[in-house]
Amino acid sequence: MDFASVLVIEILGSIAILVLISIGLAVVFGMMKVINMAHGEFLMLGGYVAIYGTNHAGLNFWVSALILAPLVVGLVGLALEWLVIRHLYGRMIDTMLATWGISLALIGGMTMLVGNTTTGIPTPLPSVSIGDYSVSGYVIFLIVLALAVFAGLFCLFKLTTFGLQARATTQNADMVAALGGKPRRIYALTFGLGAALAGLGGAALAPLTGVIPTIGASYIAKAFITVISGGAAVIAGNLSASVLFGSVGQIFTYVYTPVIGEVALLVTAIVLIRILPQGITGRFFKRSI
Amino acid sequence: MTRVIQPALLFAALVLGLLAPGWLELFTIYEFTAYLIMAVLALSLAFVWGKGGIMCLGQAAFFGLGAYAWAVGAINFGPGLAALAISVAVPAAFAAVLGYFMFYGRINDIYIGVITLAVTLILFNLINSTSGPQYRIGSALLGGFNGMTGIPTLAWPNGMPLDPAEIFRLTVIVIVASIVAITLYLKTTPGKTAIAVRENEVRAELLGYNVAQSKLITFTLGGALAGLGGCLFANWGAFVSPTIFSLVQSAQIIIWVIVGGRGTLIGPILGCIALQWATTKLGTQQVVQVNLVLGLVLAFFVLVVPQGIVPMVTGLLRRNSRTGPKAEAEQNA
């Protein structure tokens, strides 16, 4: 029984990690139909802000991870949107390629600044024992954080003017413009929001993995798979894909190795796009956000 | 005019390429062989993406599989034709299976880019995790992140391995033959169908062409050519490691093609050689990180010269010649 609850927590933890890795990408893709190839580097930047904020600026880890990281990375996202992305709206493939350029430049720039070594930070929470077993208290925190992110996004999209305009812009940008909205500003803010969420995710994962300028590459494949399998609906798509892939990945990881878990995730995704080319929310939960 | 000029230039390049090892130092031969091998990879993407319109961001996967397949094949069956066949067949088969799921699922370009890149990155992790004696295929140890070393070099039927000059010449022949083969292929019905599919999938289907099948053929042929490049790569350094599947490697291929020019065959080859030469030079200094420069180059080209250098130059030349008196006479005639 204890073992079963530990296993459930492990699976929920791996789902939560997928959510934190991919939700920023999902927001940008769902709202702007653009794949941000620099997403992995936004995660990486978030991790660095959290670690430097804690180790060098003397801030509390929670402050630097939950507040400073999303703020800084969100601003970086806004700046890059202004510099590069806004010139390419309507050219989805070019946007994708340009963000890949940004991705490489960020990897190179960070390598010049901090060197090509891993920096770590201790896990800020002790483990919790369940009978004879113990689980990481930090994993439980990540599960709570993922739920909080969903709740926050849901309120943002459902209850605020920005949320309404963002959803309307996704449906019909010209109509929003005709009604006096500013689709360009909505897009910029959406991109910034996606970057901020990536910063939060990267910061939250930093204690588990440490950070290195090239760490984005180890996140990005899973984030891509989760987002395109989820489909256009940001929250419902990301949640359903994360649950599916988090469970599949964790079960295979448990039975075999983490790498086999990743391969299983990829194979599931490839079979899934054959059956549901528009992603899970292309067929189910169509009307959700 | 181009009907005469292009074959003539190609022939000149072939002759020059075959003679060059006679004039160059061993180290230079070795260095340029690497550039040319990567040019085979660039050419494979020029075919798949530029001609076929399939945005494959993971062309490195087929190159890497070709290199590993050569290594495994050559260790098990000797460095001969059997291993060569394996090193082309494995990536081609992999492309065919992956392509089946993507193209018959009818997913769009962005999804194809994302899936192919994710496949490459997960191959990277997979091969990275194969350290230890239990990960072997026949008598070949996969070696995990250390890669495979001491890979046998392709040998003549008499058992003599090819020397560096011969590998250089072989690579030149592969490139020229591939350009000729692709050009001829694009004049056949399947080749023209591939281009028509790039231009308008709906119209191609309404005229009775099986779009998914056409894309699958293009993708598989491109995978086979990339695999052949990977085979040459494993022969060149007698070494292969998982970094062949890395994100940066995948990005570089895209940059060569974008900078050289997406729609052409020669552009990506020239872009590849020039950029590799430049990154090698950049790598010798400690001030600026290579990835930073490559990233800025990519973003710059997408924003400012999206069609790439070769189409831009030929476009300018054509415009100049069109305004000339001779061209006007031609148009009036």
Added chain:
Amino acid sequence: MSGEIILQARGLGISFGGVDAVKAVDFELRQGELRCLIGPNGAGKTTFFRLLSGQYTPTRGAVTFRGKPLAGLKPWQIARLGIGIKTQVPSLFEGLSVQENIDMAARRRLRGKAVAAVVADVLDHIGLGDLRHRPCGELAHGQRQWVELGQMLAMKPAVALLDEPAAGMTHQESLRTVQIIRDITQHSAVIVVEHDMDFIRLIGDRVTVFERGAVIAEGSFTEISKDPQVRAAYLGRKENADA
């Protein structure tokens, strides 16, 4: 009516969200026939056209081509059976030349030198010989319509379905379009969907009138223009609108 029935609809209908866009329609097209489908906007003629061409799956009834049901076939399979479609908005290989666009249509059924011969012949018929090397993306709207009709000429389908082939054309251009459509009927049975009565008058063959998702009249142009129901539904409405 002579000729074998090649395209047939029996009790064909489709509903969108509970609304019957097309009710139970019976329809036959025979070898060598040129049929016009007309009706005011929203009458369901374009929906019916898409049902006939297999682009929509009917909610009831079925379409058969030479007795073979089209249900479940992919667009390219339908094309290979012998159904050619000219879409409402011209859909061409934009980056390829006029000649290459025609070539792709001929190449499906022919090989070798025969392709070039057909292409030259078609370019002649559609009058774009001088522009044969021009990319289709650079052509004027009317010329693009002709390239698509040229593809029908080169494809020689058993049935050619033409959706608004004269949309956006001047009178002069329409006259030429009528000539090209007559050329297509040499080899194919043709269905033309139009809302422009003047153009229908120019073609002047058998006309099927649609209104509210059902066929309300069928006959020659003169017959249907005298039909009181048609006048009320379509011509009357148009005259009112003009007045």
